[in-house]
Amino acid sequence: MKPRQTRGAVTAQDVATRAGVSRAVVSRAFSDSGSISPDAKARVLAAARELGYQVNFLAQGLNRQRSQLIGVMVARIGDPFRSALLEALIKAISQC
Secondary structure: OOOOOOOOOOOHHHHHHHHOOOHHHHHHHHHOOOOOOHHHHHHHHHHHHHHOOOOOHHHHHHHHOOOOOOOOOOOOOOOHHHHHHHHHHHHHHHOO
């Protein structure tokens, strides 16, 4: 069975079809959870590479109910003091 033709992003189902495994195996290959054979993981990673698959971290966050995203609302971002604070915040977060 061929992967479906998409105009947008490649899905985990497309990777599963290409690798000849189930969608659940693809999920386990990328999340390092559950049991998966080294051969199946290698096939999944190869198929993902061939198709240009990238994990959708927003969807993954919804599924896990934890997104690893931080939202910041700033009024008057053009204010040099606020811009400096935001830059310091971004730097501190990226070092974690």
